[in-house]
Amino acid sequence: MGSFHRYLRPAPLGQIVTSRFLLLFVLFLLLPRLLPVAAADLSGRVTWIYDGDTIKVENIGKVRLVGIDAPEHKDSGRDSYYLRQGIRRARLRQVSKEALTFLIETVKGKYVTLETDNETRDRHGRRLAYVYLPDGTLLNQQLIAEGYAAVYRKFDFRMKQQFIATERTAQKNGLGLWQP
Structure with a gap:
C-alpha cells in the first residue's frame, strides 16, 4: 500500500499554474465561436x-x-x-x-x-x-x-x-x- 501512495504525489505548483493558464487560454480562443455573434x-x-x-x-x-x-x-x-x-x-x-x-x-x-x-x-x-x-x-x-x-x-x-x-x-x- 505504501508504494501506491508515492505515485499520487501532488503535482508541482508550476505545472498546476501552467495547465490552468493553458486551459483558460484555449477557452478564451474558443469562446467567441461558441457564443452568438456580439x-x-x-x-x-x-x-x-x-x-x-x-x-x-x-x-x-x-x-x-x-x-x-x-x-x-x-x-x-x-x-x-x-x-x-x-x-x-x-x-x-x-x-x-x-x-x-x-x-x-x-x-x-x-x-x-x-x-x-x-x-x-x-x-x-x-x-x-x-x-x-x-x-x-x-x-x-x-x-x-x-x-x-x-x-x-x-x-x-x-x-x-x-x-x-x-x-x-x-x-x-x-x-x-x-x-x-
Missing part, C-alpha cells in the same frame, strides 16, 4: 448603398436595416402602405432618391457597427441589423426621424415602439414622406 463583432466599412434601407458592408455582405421601410425606386406593390397613408407615388419616388442620397452622404465609406435582433436574416438572405454610425447614432431610427423611411410594422422587433414614436414626430413635423 454586436461589436459585426462591424465594417460600408461599400455600397442599394437603396434607402439596404447597404453592403465589407466582409459581411448585404444588410437590410431592421424595422424600417424606405420607398422603392420604382412603383412597387410595397407602395400600398404609403398610398393608404395618403402619400402620392411621385412623392414616394422623390423620397426614395432623397433617402439614397442621404445614405451615400452619411455612411458610404464609413465604418459602422451592426447589432442583430430576433431574426438575423430576411427571406432574401440579407442580414437584418440595427446600424450604428461611428458617433453612436442609430441609422435606422435617423432615417425614420428624417422622414426617409417608415416603420416596418409587419414583424416584431425590439425597438418597434421607439421607432413608432420617432415616426409620429416626423409625421407631426411634416418631414420627408410626411410633407403636406
Whole structure:
C-alpha cells in the first residue's frame, strides 16, 4: 500500500499554474465561436448603398436595416402602405432618391457597427441589423426621424415602439414622406 501512495504525489505548483493558464487560454480562443455573434463583432466599412434601407458592408455582405421601410425606386406593390397613408407615388419616388442620397452622404465609406435582433436574416438572405454610425447614432431610427423611411410594422422587433414614436414626430413635423 505504501508504494501506491508515492505515485499520487501532488503535482508541482508550476505545472498546476501552467495547465490552468493553458486551459483558460484555449477557452478564451474558443469562446467567441461558441457564443452568438456580439454586436461589436459585426462591424465594417460600408461599400455600397442599394437603396434607402439596404447597404453592403465589407466582409459581411448585404444588410437590410431592421424595422424600417424606405420607398422603392420604382412603383412597387410595397407602395400600398404609403398610398393608404395618403402619400402620392411621385412623392414616394422623390423620397426614395432623397433617402439614397442621404445614405451615400452619411455612411458610404464609413465604418459602422451592426447589432442583430430576433431574426438575423430576411427571406432574401440579407442580414437584418440595427446600424450604428461611428458617433453612436442609430441609422435606422435617423432615417425614420428624417422622414426617409417608415416603420416596418409587419414583424416584431425590439425597438418597434421607439421607432413608432420617432415616426409620429416626423409625421407631426411634416418631414420627408410626411410633407403636406
